[in-house]
Every structure is written in C-alpha cells, then in structure tokens.
Amino acid sequence: MISETFRAFIAVDLPASVKSFLSEAQEALKLYGFRVKWVRPQNIHLTIKFLGDTAVADADKIAEAMTLAVRDCPVVALAAKGIGVFPNVRRPRVIWAGLNGQLEILANLQRTLDDHLADLGFPRETRAFKSHLTLGRVKGKIPAARMEKAIDKLKEFESESFEINQIILFKSELRPDGAVYTRVHRVTF
Numbered sequence: 001m002i003s004e005t006f007r008a009f010i011a012v013d014l015p016a017s018v019k020s021f022l023s024e025a026q027e028a029l030k031l032y033g034f035r036v037k038w039v040r041p042q043n044i045h046l047t048i049k050f051l052g053d054t055a056v057a058d059a060d061k062i063a064e065a066m067t068l069a070v071r072d073c074p075v076v077a078l079a080a081k082g083i084g085v086f087p088n089v090r091r092p093r094v095i096w097a098g099l100n101g102q103l104e105i106l107a108n109l110q111r112t113l114d115d116h117l118a119d120l121g122f123p124r125e126t127r128a129f130k131s132h133l134t135l136g137r138v139k140g141k142i143p144a145a146r147m148e149k150a151i152d153k154l155k156e157f158e159s160e161s162f163e164i165n166q167i168i169l170f171k172s173e174l175r176p177d178g179a180v181y182t183r184v185h186r187v188t189f
Contacts, residue, residue: 007172008054008184010066010113012046012164014133018080019044021159022097025083026135029095032150035140036095040178044133046099048110048167051122058120062169063185065116070167070189073109076102080133080159082151089147096132100158106131113167165189 014022023041030038054062078101085092099106110129118124169185 003056005053005055006184007174008051008059008062008169009047009172010049010051010062010167010169012048012166013168014044014046015162018159018162022080022133022135025080025097025154025157028154029083029135029150032146034095034136034138034142034146034150036136036138038136039134043179043181044135045170045181046131046133046164049113049117049122049125051117059169059184061120062117063187065120066113066167066169066185066187068116069109069113070187073112073189074105075163075165075189076105076109077161077163078102078106079161080157082157083135083154084132084151085138085147086132089144089151092138092142092147094134095136095138096134099131099133101161103131106164109167 019041022044026038026041029036051062078099080097081100082098084096084098086094086096107129110125110131114125166186166188168183168187171182171184173180173182
C-alpha cells in the first residue's frame, strides 16, 4: 500500500566541498569521545522549514509556495563557521555548525516561506529561526567543560564561502541505519 503522507522538510543542499569540510569538523569532534549519533556528511543540510507528516497531494501546493517565497530573493552567500550546541553546554542535545554571511537575507527567505506555507495551513514557526547545520545528536551525558573545550577548539574553523540559489522539498524516511532524503521539488531563485 502506498502511503498518502510523507515526512517532509524544505532545505538547502550544500556543495560537496562544504559537506567534506563539515565531515572534517565531525572527525575533530569525535576525538573527544562524545556519545553522539553523527549525521552522515552527505545528509548535512540547512533546514529552512520542517513540515512533518505531509499529504502527498499537497506537494504541488508546497512547491508553489516555495516559488512565491523565492520570487524576489537574491542569491545568498554563506560559510559554515564555528560549532555550537542546543540547548546549551550543560545539557547538549544537538551539535551544530554555525553559519556566517548574508544571514539576514536567509532569515527573510525563511519568514517569507513560513508566511506562504501558513496560507496552506502549515503552522507558523513559534521560535526564532536559528540557521545551523546539524552535525550530530548527543546520546549520553557530556561534561560541560569538555563540550566547552571542543567548541573553543573549533570556534575559528570556517568553510569556503558558498552561494545558495535554490530550496528543495525533501521526503525524509527514517531507517535504522540513518535517514534517507529524497528530493521531491527543487525551486531555483
């Protein structure tokens, strides 16, 4: 039986060179021995909007909302820079790489997309948009001092600059060996 819904999110895919750079950051973090489920480098992306379970029949409407959202958006120049954690170093749950560059344009794109998706019935984001690239999810306790040391060691790392000029609607399938992402729609700006 074919499912009538799929787990969906809208994101920016990253250039292979940036994913490779982020993989090197993951390797440096692994030296600390943290219990973390690391995101496979090929799956690292910049989420703009998580949609959750989404009707397959709504995919074309979502693509139209994406097209409207990027209509006046310029190409955005970014770079991965530094490491951080959510929610904080005392209770880290997610290890991420930050972004540097034209973050206000990126935030405007996220707000515009959120507005167009709200018109389709998707709930608006209640938290402020924090652009980040998830590197791993913490699976055990990490002493705050060790996490601070790791963050401090990698605070100056910065990838080459890259440009984003498209957003992608992805289907996410959670599997025991990791998530599999399939492109459903791509919208270029």
